[in-house]
Amino acid sequence: MALIELKDIEKVYDMGAEKVHALNGVDLMVERGEYVAIMGSSGSGKSTLMNLVGCLDTPTAGSYILNGVAVQELDDTQLAGIRNKEIGFVFQTFNLLARTDALHNVELPLIYAGLSRAERRQRARRALEKVGLGSRMHHQPNELSGGQRQRVAIARALVNDPSILLADEPTGNLDSATSEEIMQLFDELHQSGNTVVLVTHEADIARHAWRQVILRDGKVISDQPTARAEAAAAAPVS
Amino acid sequence: MVFLENFRIAIAALRANLMRSILTTLGIIIGVAAVVAVVSIVQGLQFTISNQLQGVGATFVVITPKTDRDFPGMVARQVKLTYDDGKALEEKVPGVKILTPAIFGRATLKYRDRKHTPAAVIGVNENWQDVNNHTVDRGRFFSRIDLENRRKVVVIGEKVIEELNLDPQPLGKEIYVNTYPATIIGVMEKKGQSLGMNVDDLAFVPYDSALTLFGRNAGDQIQLRLQADAPEHVEQVKDGITRLLRQRHRLPSDQPDDFEIQTQDEILDTVNTILGSVTAVVGGVVGIALLVGGIGIMNIMLVSVTERTREIGVRKAVGARRQDVLLQFLIEAVTLSLIGGAIGLGLGYGLGALVAKLIPGFPPAHVPIWAVALSFGFSAIVGIFFGIYPAAKASRLDPIEALRYE
Numbered sequence: 001m002a003l004i005e006l007k008d009i010e011k012v013y014d015m016g017a018e019k020v021h022a023l024n025g026v027d028l029m030v031e032r033g034e035y036v037a038i039m040g041s042s043g044s045g046k047s048t049l050m051n052l053v054g055c056l057d058t059p060t061a062g063s064y065i066l067n068g069v070a071v072q073e074l075d076d077t078q079l080a081g082i083r084n085k086e087i088g089f090v091f092q093t094f095n096l097l098a099r100t101d102a103l104h105n106v107e108l109p110l111i112y113a114g115l116s117r118a119e120r121r122q123r124a125r126r127a128l129e130k131v132g133l134g135s136r137m138h139h140q141p142n143e144l145s146g147g148q149r150q151r152v153a154i155a156r157a158l159v160n161d162p163s164i165l166l167a168d169e170p171t172g173n174l175d176s177a178t179s180e181e182i183m184q185l186f187d188e189l190h191q192s193g194n195t196v197v198l199v200t201h202e203a204d205i206a207r208h209a210w211r212q213v214i215l216r217d218g219k220v221i222s223d224q225p226t227a228r229a230e231a232a233a234a235a236p237v238s
Numbered sequence: 239m240v241f242l243e244n245f246r247i248a249i250a251a252l253r254a255n256l257m258r259s260i261l262t263t264l265g266i267i268i269g270v271a272a273v274v275a276v277v278s279i280v281q282g283l284q285f286t287i288s289n290q291l292q293g294v295g296a297t298f299v300v301i302t303p304k305t306d307r308d309f310p311g312m313v314a315r316q317v318k319l320t321y322d323d324g325k326a327l328e329e330k331v332p333g334v335k336i337l338t339p340a341i342f343g344r345a346t347l348k349y350r351d352r353k354h355t356p357a358a359v360i361g362v363n364e365n366w367q368d369v370n371n372h373t374v375d376r377g378r379f380f381s382r383i384d385l386e387n388r389r390k391v392v393v394i395g396e397k398v399i400e401e402l403n404l405d406p407q408p409l410g411k412e413i414y415v416n417t418y419p420a421t422i423i424g425v426m427e428k429k430g431q432s433l434g435m436n437v438d439d440l441a442f443v444p445y446d447s448a449l450t451l452f453g454r455n456a457g458d459q460i461q462l463r464l465q466a467d468a469p470e471h472v473e474q475v476k477d478g479i480t481r482l483l484r485q486r487h488r489l490p491s492d493q494p495d496d497f498e499i500q501t502q503d504e505i506l507d508t509v510n511t512i513l514g515s516v517t518a519v520v521g522g523v524v525g526i527a528l529l530v531g532g533i534g535i536m537n538i539m540l541v542s543v544t545e546r547t548r549e550i551g552v553r554k555a556v557g558a559r560r561q562d563v564l565l566q567f568l569i570e571a572v573t574l575s576l577i578g579g580a581i582g583l584g585l586g587y588g589l590g591a592l593v594a595k596l597i598p599g600f601p602p603a604h605v606p607i608w609a610v611a612l613s614f615g616f617s618a619i620v621g622i623f624f625g626i627y628p629a630a631k632a633s634r635l636d637p638i639e640a641l642r643y644e
Binding site for chain 2: 051056058076077080081083084085089095096097098099100102106108109111112113156158
């Protein structure tokens with residue numbers, strides 16, 4: 001069974017006079033451990049798809065099964081629980097809480113998971129060490145560089161061991177050198193077994209993934225393994 | 239766990255906007271401070287008055303002349319209440335145990351080069367001690383013989399000794415009451431302040447001497463204070479007094495009494511009624527202050543929710559449920575109003591204590607536990623009531639919209 005099973009997904013926004021079909025019959029399966037880039041120009045529906053996959057929104061029609069759970073049938077509270085346990089979000093604008101140190105920012109999902117303070121601390125520390133920020137735990141976002149902020153955000157996404165790491169233009173606000181560092185971090189996370197879904201419009205970023213899904217006008221027009229995946233397949237298994 | 243965490247978040251959020259938070263709670267602070275100040279003063283008064291009245295006992299009765307102000311234009315006869323009335327009462331009304339007249343006046347006391355005008359110079363008879371439960375500490379009070387022989391004697395309070403710079407053992411010393419020389423024969427026990435009068439700042443002279451001091455007319459409108467022989471006889475004694483005084487004052491049956499009889503219970507009731515209405519009026523003002531304070535809190539919470547839209551979006555994205563967000567903002571509102579309540583409590587108590595200290599003769603402020611509980615209870619209720627709408631608004635935010643908010 002696939003981790004993500006999207007079947008004939010439609011999302012219609014009712015704009016009063018006209019109805020906008022943001023997604024128009026999307027089928028997508030993502031297996032555990034995959035590294036997928038979802039691409040498309042603006043207006044292609046990729047953000048809408050990401051919101052649906054991230055359980056921030058529900059489809060107008062179609063079915064979405066995440067890790068065996070039919071998401072489209074869940075209510076608000078249950079969706080919050082799914083986001084807490086199954087999804088780790090990484091945003092373009094980092095979205096860290098201001099005046100809150102890195103450790104507390106990373107702890108945030110664990111608060112809503114109901115973990116004890118001691119356990120939260122311990123896991124948040126480990127997640128920060130994993131992204132290479134072990135020495136910056138008590139820095140506030142405004143004391144960190146863009147790359148460091150995004151690392152904190154990634155640590156926050158990882159801390160509750162989600163099924164999917166869902167990144168929306170994670171390098172959109174970073175310079176190219178820092179972008180490369182962040183993408184290497186995603187590569188490492190993928191190698192250590194995480195399922196990563198990237199939403200991006202940059203080919204440079206998308207090439208890190210092993211599979212590329214291209215959307216246009218609310219439909220999947222291309223779904224192929226990347227050069228990288230082919231290289232990996234050709235290489236002998238060590 | 240989440241609850242504690244929310245409390246921590248609330249404190250952090252309030253500290254981030256410290257000035258704004260304090261200004262916002264000003265309404266609550268003023269409301270609670272007002273209620274606590276007034277309650278502390280009223281309670282202090284009530285406490286002291288009750289104590290003093292309980293001191294004179296349940297059999298205490300005081301009769302005062304009543305000038306009839308309900309019939310303007312009527313040329314009323316001169317209202318009189320005299321010692322002769324008192325003597326008649328003592329003789330003819332069964333149940334009257336002991337009685338003293340009391341003429342209140344002002345006079346200057348002199349000892350060598352020191353002068354002092356006490357709160358009052360009171361002309362009484364030998365029964366004053368027992369009627370008012372106020373006795374001498376040193377020396378003795380007037381005897382019947384002092385009164386009958388018109389001895390020039392005086393009994394003073396501790397404050398008078400101090401003011402006149404007298405020896406702490408002043409018995410036998412001669413002082414002047416206005417121009418009349420009098421020998422100190424007793425010093426009253428220390429009682430402190432009461433009803434705006436320092437009980438220790440009094441001088442007592444025999445009734446007849448008071449008439450000489452204050453003039454004959456002073457004897458026409460005096461107070462009569464008495465003790466009934468038993469608490470259960472007080473009503474009967476009152477009826478007897480009314481009947482006899484009406485008869486002596488030749489009041490036709492259609493005319494109201496030209497005197498007023500008050501028992502300990504009635505004085506307590508009167509005091510409580512006055513203090514109760516003061517409290518009620520202040521209660522109304524406080525209600526308005528709390529309402530305004532609550533609106534202030536609602537306003538700032540709405541601002542806070544808007545400012546932190548993105549934060550709400552992030553929290554929701556990482557798994558905060560509606561009730562988590564609701565609780566977070568509700569706790570913030572309640573924390574805000576409770577802090578206001580606490581500051582108000584401190585301020586109100588300080589204000590009450592200050593007022594009590596500044597007005598001489600005022601009893602010390604007294605804040606009962608129920609007032610503390612009430613201020614915190616009210617603050618919490620205001621916080622919840624006015625915090626629920628902004629919190630609900632925050633909890634209902636769409637996470638996608640919230641994350642996109644600039």
